[in-house]
Amino acid sequence: xxxxxxxxxxxxxxxxxxxxxxxxxxxxxxxxxxxxxxxxxxxxxxxxxxxxxxxxxxxxxxxxxxxxxxxxxxxxxxxxxxxxxxxxxxxxxxxxxxxxxxxxxxxxxxxxxxxxxxxxxxxxxxxxxxxxxxxxxxxxxxxxxxxxxxxxxxxxxxxxxxxxxxxxxxxxxxxxxxxxxxxxxxxxxxxxxxxxxxxxxxxxxxxxxxxxxxxxxxxxxxxxxxxxxxxxxxxxxxxxxxxxxxxxxxxxxxxxxxxxxxxxxxxxxxxxxxxxxxxxxxxxxxxxxxxxxxxxxxxxxxx
Amino acid sequence: xxxxxxxxxxxxxxxxxxxxxxxxxxxxxxxxxxxxxxxxxxxxxxxxxxxxxxxxxxxxxxxxxxxxxxxxxxxxxxxxxxxxxxxxxxxxxxxxxxxxxxxxxxxxxxxxxxxxxxxxxxxxxxxxxxxxxxxxxxxxxxxxxxxxxxxxxxxxxxxxxxxxxxxxxxxxxxxxxxxxxxxxxxxxxxxxxxxxxxxxxxxxxxxxxxxxxxxxxxxxxxxxxxxxxxxxxxxxxxxxxxxxxxxxxxxxxxxxxxxxxxx
Ligand SMILES: [Zn+2]
Numbered sequence: 001x002x003x004x005x006x007x008x009x010x011x012x013x014x015x016x017x018x019x020x021x022x023x024x025x026x027x028x029x030x031x032x033x034x035x036x037x038x039x040x041x042x043x044x045x046x047x048x049x050x051x052x053x054x055x056x057x058x059x060x061x062x063x064x065x066x067x068x069x070x071x072x073x074x075x076x077x078x079x080x081x082x083x084x085x086x087x088x089x090x091x092x093x094x095x096x097x098x099x100x101x102x103x104x105x106x107x108x109x110x111x112x113x114x115x116x117x118x119x120x121x122x123x124x125x126x127x128x129x130x131x132x133x134x135x136x137x138x139x140x141x142x143x144x145x146x147x148x149x150x151x152x153x154x155x156x157x158x159x160x161x162x163x164x165x166x167x168x169x170x171x172x173x174x175x176x177x178x179x180x181x182x183x184x185x186x187x188x189x190x191x192x193x194x195x196x197x198x199x200x201x202x203x204x205x206x207x208x209x210x211x212x213x214x215x216x217x218x219x220x221x222x223x224x225x226x227x228x229x230x231x232x233x234x235x236x237x238x239x240x241x242x243x244x245x246x247x248x249x250x251x252x253x254x255x256x257x258x259x260x261x262x263x264x265x266x267x268x269x270x271x272x273x274x275x276x277x278x279x280x281x282x283x284x285x286x287x288x289x290x291x292x293x294x295x296x297x298x299x300x301x302x303x
Numbered sequence: 304x305x306x307x308x309x310x311x312x313x314x315x316x317x318x319x320x321x322x323x324x325x326x327x328x329x330x331x332x333x334x335x336x337x338x339x340x341x342x343x344x345x346x347x348x349x350x351x352x353x354x355x356x357x358x359x360x361x362x363x364x365x366x367x368x369x370x371x372x373x374x375x376x377x378x379x380x381x382x383x384x385x386x387x388x389x390x391x392x393x394x395x396x397x398x399x400x401x402x403x404x405x406x407x408x409x410x411x412x413x414x415x416x417x418x419x420x421x422x423x424x425x426x427x428x429x430x431x432x433x434x435x436x437x438x439x440x441x442x443x444x445x446x447x448x449x450x451x452x453x454x455x456x457x458x459x460x461x462x463x464x465x466x467x468x469x470x471x472x473x474x475x476x477x478x479x480x481x482x483x484x485x486x487x488x489x490x491x492x493x494x495x496x497x498x499x500x501x502x503x504x505x506x507x508x509x510x511x512x513x514x515x516x517x518x519x520x521x522x523x524x525x526x527x528x529x530x531x532x533x534x535x536x537x538x539x540x541x542x543x544x545x546x547x548x549x550x551x552x553x554x555x556x557x558x559x560x561x562x563x564x565x566x
Contacts (some may be wrong), residue, residue: 059477062537109462180497181443183475189442239497243318243333243522265500268533275527279336279337280548 041296045292048073048081048273049173050213050236050262053104054111056086058185063266064295066108074112076270079292084173088118094129102137116143116173121157122150127164134168138300143213145178147190153197159204164195166207169302174198175213177239178267192218195227202230209233209301213262216240221252228258231289234298237273237290246290247280256286260295307468307548309341310334310519310526312435312470312494315348315365322347323433327369330521331376337526343518343551345371345380345408347437353412356390359383361399365461370403380403380435385419386508392426399432405558406468407434415450416457419425424462429558433466435492438473452482459486466554468516471495476502480509490550494518498528503536503546512542516550 011173051064051073056272063069064086082103098117105113117133119126119142133139142165145242146153165172171187177192195215202208210233212219219227227233235258244257250256263273277287313330320326326348334342347362354362362382382397385393385533396405407427409415415436427434438452439445452473459467467489474496483489491506491514506515519529531545533546551557 059501063500084357143463179499182439182443182495184442186442241524241528243330243525245525245527263394267499269498269500269531271535272531275337275531275534276525279333279527281336 018273021175030123034302036181041261044077044288045079045296046052046077046264047261047292048078048265048270049211049234049260049295050238050264051081051083051113052086052264052267053083053101054086057090058268060186061266063270066104066113069266070109070112072270073109073265076274078112079099080295081097081109081119082116082141082173082295083109083113084116085118088120088143088179089145089148092123094118094123094126095132098129098133098137098139102139115139116171117140118143118145118148119161120145121161126157126161130161130168130170130288134170139170141173141211141303143173143175145175146193147177153201158197159201161208162201162205166205166209169207171209171211171298171302173213176215176218192227195219195223196221198227198233199230202227202233205231209298211236211260211298214239214264216249223301225253228254232301234258234260234294236260237276238262238264238268240276244280246276250286256289257294257297259290260298261290261292305409306338306544307341308337308339308517308530309330309343309548309551310339310515310516310521311343311468311492311551313342313344313521314346314523315344315369316346316350316474322495323368324372326522327373327377331373333521333526334464334483337530339519339526339529339530341376341378343378343380343406344408345406350410352410353386353448354382354384356384356387356394359387359390359394363394363404366404367398378406380406380408381432382408382410385409385415385417385422385423386413386420387450388422391423395423395426395430395432399427399430403562405555406432409434409450410434411446411449413448414454416454419462420458424458428462428465431466433468433490435470437470438479438501439471440478441474444521444556452479453559456482456486459483461490463488466490468554469519470518472502472506477505480506484509490514490516492516492518493532494529494545495520495524498531498535500535503532503540507536507538507542507546512538512545513550513553515542515546516554517547525540 063072085101091097102115105115117139212235263270315326318326318329329542343535347365370377381404436452469483470492472491517533519526
């Protein structure tokens with residue numbers, strides 16, 4: 001056990017003990033490796049592809065300042081976290097949002113936080129934002145929120161944006177939804193982005209690397225696998241649900257190499273994603289792929 | 304073991320298996336992997352918004368089979384439909400008075416401030432059975448018979464001796480918590496929604512930890528996402544233990560004692 005275990009959660013040891021007792025001694029190693037658990041295995045990598053910095057516009061969240069989030073992620077054993085900015089949802093001055101994001105990542109999370117800038121293809125001269133993300137801040141990718149920026153994926157600007165991102169070697173993270181449609185603020189209802197045009201867009205954009213974040217609430221089964229099969233497309237776990245959901249996802253035909261760990265922290269409790277790896281029966285190679293290898297490969301492909 | 308986890312809310316749907324016993328086994332296998340030792344279960348393998356008396360009996364029979372297959376680990380709640388008061392009273396007597404079920408589940412047949420609930424609540428109170436009412440506040444629109452936390456508050460006001468569980472904490476929990484706050488005999492059960500950070504902290508702050516219950520809503524949800532709401536919350540360890548098991552143990556004490564189960 002590493003010192004990281006001592007982190008704020010005082011009853012972590014008890015939880016692990018309870019888990020071990022319930023799961024049987026034989027699986028103690030697995031329980032430790034799998035999950036809550038990220039914390040117990042010092043050397044194992046854990047790449048969180050879905051975190052946000054700054055403030056969610058509608059409430060304060062635990063860990064919604066960068067230093068606190070970075071500490072939380074480190075204590076949970078995260079070795080790298082791909083960070084967007086909540087400011088990217090509603091702010092119009094995205095150039096400053098992205099510059100701040102990069103600066104925050106450097107100041108509080110050097111080696112841990114990797115900035116993914118926001119691009120809004122509805123804004124005049126958005127191509128300059130893209131150029132600054134790639135050339136100025138040297139970001140490895142961008143994050144898109146079509147349902148907060150008021151466009152659908154069949155808009156011509158989307159095809160152009162994906163093409164330019166691919167040409168610059170930027171990984172594109174497309175966020176389908178930020179919260180449950182049923183409980184949105186009455187003044188801020190943003191219906192989930194319709195992913196239907198995606199398979200076609202992926203096929204017509206050579207070199208595109210795409211990740212779907214918060215996708216699994218609205219995109220499942222054949223609709224999901226057809227998009228994943230159209231090209232270099234991955235999906236995160238943040239909104240995956242169901243008993244033994246990760247194993248069921250793989251059994252349902254989603255290729256292992258397309259599944260990436262993503263917590264959606266600090267909006268979601270970080271532990272949700274990590275416990276999903278424990279709830280499913282997964283082999284060590286499967287765990288290693290989801291925890292980091294797939295993310296590392298996807299990121300490296302752009303370099 | 305000094306750290307137990309009891310789940311106040313699971314179902315026989317959304318998990319593989321052709322029989323109630325097989326589905327219960329699947330739920331327990333996943334629960335085991337997260338250290339969850341006991342599960343409350345209700346409603347059958349197929350769900351009905353507005354079940355007839357026959358469908359109620361069928362659903363409860365399936366739950367009885369699941370409970371009898373795993374008597375040391377599973378508690379049943381009897382599913383009732385207040386639109387059929389006599390059939391519901393009969394089911395309550397059959398499944399709780401005559402055993403082995405321990406509570407009442409009400410879903411979306413009828414909004415729970417309706418007077419037709421009163422005889423059911425009175426009988427459940429005599430039997431010391433807690434009443435778990437599905438509550439949700441949907442900006443997209445509730446079902447016609449779907450209760451809000453405000454409806455439950457109205458019902459609870461008429462029944463000060465009953466014991467209520469506001470399931471899902473009303474879905475939109477920041478309003479749900481406020482709606483039930485004045486009524487100490489309503490507990491907030493935090494399952495069923497996304498693991499949005501802050502729900503458990505707010506519930507503990509506004510209601511006190513002794514009024515907050517862990518539940519998962521598995522198989523509709525994962526055990527993981529729901530357990531994260533408690534394990535990930537910034538709350539004292541003592542509060543965590545109350546939420547994960549202590550409060551449910553207190554609520555079910557009459558039944559546990561009758562069955563010789565030591566909480
Ligand atoms: Zn439920």
